[in-house]
Amino acid sequence: MTNTTLDHRATPLAPGTDAPDFELPSTPDQTVSLHEFRGQPVILAFYPEDWSPVCSDQMALYQELLPEFQKFNALLMGISVDGVWCHLAFAKDRNLHFPLLADFEPKGEVARAYHVYRAKEGTSERALYVIDANGIVRWSYISPVGLNPGADGILRGLENLGKGDGS
């Protein structure tokens, strides 16, 4: 397999790192902060842009898997640099019922904090984080930007939370 994006893939925050806190808009009049979810696992799915074909498939798959994530009491949030109105239209069109956060202003600030900003494109990597109930990164993964990473990694990451895997 050739992969032209591989050469500039970033390295995500390592397991064991404190997940950087953030406050981002999820709708035109609501914001979401990471620290609000202390006490439950959080899945952060960074993706490059609303509407691009891979993103849409990936988010549809995650929507389908919400009941599985809920078995771990885990909350899923998508994050991209798109604005809230774009997210709203995207979520409505694609029937997505989990928060899409707008890392819009300052642009990509949260993606930068998580080491997944793509400065050249002005978007983020396609990256996944599983954060435990104490706000510690337990699993992270950056996928080639054009490749849908699926969900097996997230599910394994969530399962490993229960095993006290603090490595």
Place this chain on the structure above:
Amino acid sequence: MSTTQWESALTLPVTEARDHIQGPAEAAVTLVEYGDYECPYCGAAYPIIKEVQARMRDRLRFVFRNFPITTSHPHAEQAAEAAEAAAIQGRFWQMHDLLYENQKRLRDEDLRAYADELGLELDSFDKELAEHVHAARVHEDFMSGVRSGVNGTPTFYVEGVRYDDSYDLGTLLAALERTAS
């Protein structure tokens, strides 16, 4: 390294008892598809698979498993359950073909008409669909796909390893022939 990579491989092995299979167990190569009956890409793959089967004949074993993404495809789950209901009456592949050949007509009354066309016993078909008797099986297929790295539909596995290349006829056939020889 803080990232983890896995080879995406089939986590639920193919078994004659559980799976919907075309082709002999001793075939040179096994192709597994995770598909959604309402997905247009799966619809596009359908005649390609038929052609591959026609060319490889007994050297290919083909397995189909359900991966309905209902978020995008509101009729996909019921269509998958209809195929499973047909399977109970020994008509899985006939229903599978009808569903892919009529992808834009997958409402409940359409599914029932296909069941009728195939001569299925309609009382039990209706009951099984209404009570979602086959939902557990479809979900088991779906989760086995998720755990095997299915990230959209169709996703193929050749000899248990995810096939990430193009599934146009020439490319897929060449990959299968390579594995078979």
